[in-house]
Amino acid sequence: MIKRRPHFISILSNIGRFLILLVIPLARGLLVSLRGGFQSWLASAWMDIAVVALIVAMGVTAWYCMGYCLDGSCLIAWQGVVFRRVRRIPLENISWASIVRPWYLRPFRAVQFRADTPGGSHKDSDFSMLLYRSDADYLFTVLDRLLPSLKDPPFSPREYRPRGLYVIILSALTSNSLAGILLASAAISRVGDLMGREFSERIYGTLEQLARLAAFGVPPAAAALAYLLLGGWALAFAANLIRNKNLFVVRRANSLFIRGGILTHRSYTLDLSQVNYLDIRQSVSTKLLRLQSAFLHTAGYGKNKEDVSALIPAAKNQDAAQTLQILAPELIPSPRSIQPNLGAIMKFLLDALWCCVLVPAGSWLLCRLAPNWAPVIRYIGLIAMVPALWFLTVRVLDFKTSGLSRDGDVFTLRYSHMFYLHTVVIPKKRIVAVCFRQSVLQWGDQKCDVLIYSRCEGQTRHHLKNLDLKDCALLFDLPGYIPPPKRDFFAFLKKKKDETA
Amino acid sequence: MENAPVADNPDERGRLPVDKLKRVSPLAMSIWQLRLIFSVFIPAFFLFFFYRPQMLAWKLCALAAAAVYLFSALVWLPVKYLKLAYRLDGQTLYVRQGVIYTRYGAVFLENIQYVTVSATPLQRVFRLCSVNMILAGGRMTIPCVSAEEGELLRIWGCSRSAP
Missing domain, CATH: 2.30.29 (PH-domain like)
Known part of the structure; x- marks a missing residue:
């Protein structure tokens, strides 16, 4: 059992926690300058140096008291100077481990190592430390070997490298304008902090001028909004592309190895027996182009938004099916056996129709209330109609494709959530609870909404609309919920009549 | 587990009818009714401090409280009890x-x-x-x-x- 310490760079992150102590020299400087001026401040400058030395010492002590070791079947991690916390994580409970090598840490040969179990916090990984690359590689190899792959009979590994075009499509699909805008504004603010407020104001001013020049007949405010969304999306797209480029997946007997990224290299090893479900995602555009993306859901995997969670970035339906056969043959979707009836169409479309009605109505009302802003409001209303109509299209496709099926002990759930169509393939043992929700309107034809809760650290719910209660109860082996047969009133009358006769 | 509300015998088609679920204790209704009384009458009591009984606002609030109480006591809670099983x-x-x-x-x-x-x-x-x-x-x-x-x-x- 060799005890190891984290990389010395983690001293810097430890120091960051104690920077609040700089308030002491600041307050002292303020008080002394008010009373005695520069000379008296200089005379007692030793106090400031002492505080800075204290902060550095605390950072170093925190690093010194931090460490980990592999003890037989446990990964032990400890930290804390006054309040010491020791964590023992059984290796067999670790569902995945990852090594992240950001470009700025590469010269120091430092990497971020993370490992997680199905328990613990749903926000943070159970083990996360900045390690020397050699230490992290050793730990990763040990965990990789302890995953069930080598315990099982010999299995020839299968490799998958997606085409560059598919990675571009995935990046385009998962890009979010808002995330890009936040990223850009954070970057501009940071530049402003470093180079002065005037500089950041100049950037904003230039952007405003550009928006005015490129308005092309549209109100400048509306054009600025459109360009902001477009620019944000482009930035998020670039970030996603950098993250997902060079994706490489290896399937072993019961584990998966995933690697990806250009500037920041990321490697993951996943225990397949801990995979909760496979999520095949399609948007309207990919549905029309017959493309699909597949994502794996494992406890803790993907906690960090920058994790590479795609198993298949994007591929033609046929290619994706073949790739799934190679990478996860136990999670193949089956054709749907239960589907909503035609009468349920309004249940699918109502939300989207409300959006399509309320957006123009709201724009009209706002135009009446603020006529000076009418051109901008009309333009924004027009832009807002695009997602509303998009949502309506998603719901129409959802009605055509949603449903439920079962193949052995693996269920396939087809439903939509917001702007995406999901095909979730989930083993029975990963379903923690099933709920059939029936509204007053669904009593008549014994239909219900099916809510399926899957195993995870937080709560994940899959919502399927308007399916037959009896069929669903039979499919999930829940005989307790098979509704009693409907009483045939005319048969009852006939029987009574026969009895009396 | 002798007194546990275990499954009744299934019918000839091997089904366990949905109406064979076991209801919770009838005392649940008493608890819910008491909770309802507290939640309706305590605000109503405080109403006296802010409005005089002749005021329109007082009358409206009293009427709303009475309506909420009657609906909850006569419809909502009995249905809730009958459904909970x-x-x-x-x-x-x-x-x-x-x-x-x-x-x-x-x-x-x-x-x-x-x-x-x-x-x-x-x-x-x-x-x-x-x-x-x-x-x-x-x-x-x-x-x-x-x-x-x-x-x-x-x-x-x-x-x-x-x-």
Whole structure:
């Protein structure tokens, strides 16, 4: 059992926690300058140096008291100077481990190592430390070997490298304008902090001028909004592309190895027996182009938004099916056996129709209330109609494709959530609870909404609309919920009549 | 587990009819009614301090409180009681609840992490308790079961680890 310490760079992150102590020299400087001026401040400058030395010492002590070791079947991690916390994580409970090598840490040969179990916090990984690359590689190899792959009979590994075009499509699909805008504004603010407020104001001013020049007949405010969304999306797209480029997946007997990224290299090893479900995602555009993306859901995997969670970035339906056969043959979707009836169409479309009605109505009302802003409001209303109509299209496709099926002990759930169509393939043992929700309107034809809760650290719910209660109860082996047969009133009358006769 | 609300005999087609679920203790209605009285009449009592009985606002508030009370006491709570039911069926716990939406929930024994049995002061007076099944990704609560049934449900929930 060799005890190891984290990389010395983690001293810097430890120091960051104690920077609040700089308030002491600041307050002292303020008080002394008010009373005695520069000379008296200089005379007692030793106090400031002492505080800075204290902060550095605390950072170093925190690093010194931090460490980990592999003890037989446990990964032990400890930290804390006054309040010491020791964590023992059984290796067999670790569902995945990852090594992240950001470009700025590469010269120091430092990497971020993370490992997680199905328990613990749903926000943070159970083990996360900045390690020397050699230490992290050793730990990763040990965990990789302890995953069930080598315990099982010999299995020839299968490799998958997606085409560059598919990675571009995935990046385009998962890009979010808002995330890009936040990223850009954070970057501009940071530049402003470093180079002065005037500089950041100049950037904003230039952007405003550009928006005015490129308005092309549209109100400048509306054009600025459109360009902001477009620019944000482009930035998020670039970030996603950098993250997902060079994706490489290896399937072993019961584990998966995933690697990806250009500037920041990321490697993951996943225990397949801990995979909760496979999520095949399609948007309207990919549905029309017959493309699909597949994502794996494992406890803790993907906690960090920058994790590479795609198993298949994007591929033609046929290619994706073949790739799934190679990478996860136990999670193949089956054709749907239960589907909503035609009468349920309004249940699918109502939300989207409300959006399509309320957006123009709201724009009209706002135009009446603020006529000076009418051109901008009309333009924004027009832009807002695009997602509303998009949502309506998603719901129409959802009605055509949603449903439920079962193949052995693996269920396939087809439903939509917001702007995406999901095909979730989930083993029975990963379903923690099933709920059939029936509204007053669904009593008549014994239909219900099916809510399926899957195993995870937080709560994940899959919502399927308007399916037959009896069929669903039979499919999930829940005989307790098979509704009693409907009483045939005319048969009852006939029987009574026969009895009396 | 002798007194546990286990499955009744299935019918000739091997089905366990949905109406064979077991209702919670009738004392639950008393607790809910008392809670309703507190929640309606305490604000009504404070109303006296802000408005005089002749004022229109006082009359409107009193009328609203009375309407809420009558609707809850005569419609909402009886329906809630009639709908709230559960049954144990081997490895599955069925719980039916809801007023406007009826929710037919099913929890599988193998996914129960642990069980907590809790009781509010009012529940303690009536010797009732609430049972929370904590799952790996959710929870299922059965309110207002008798203390004995709560204990039986707890034993059932924890029986996964038993040999």
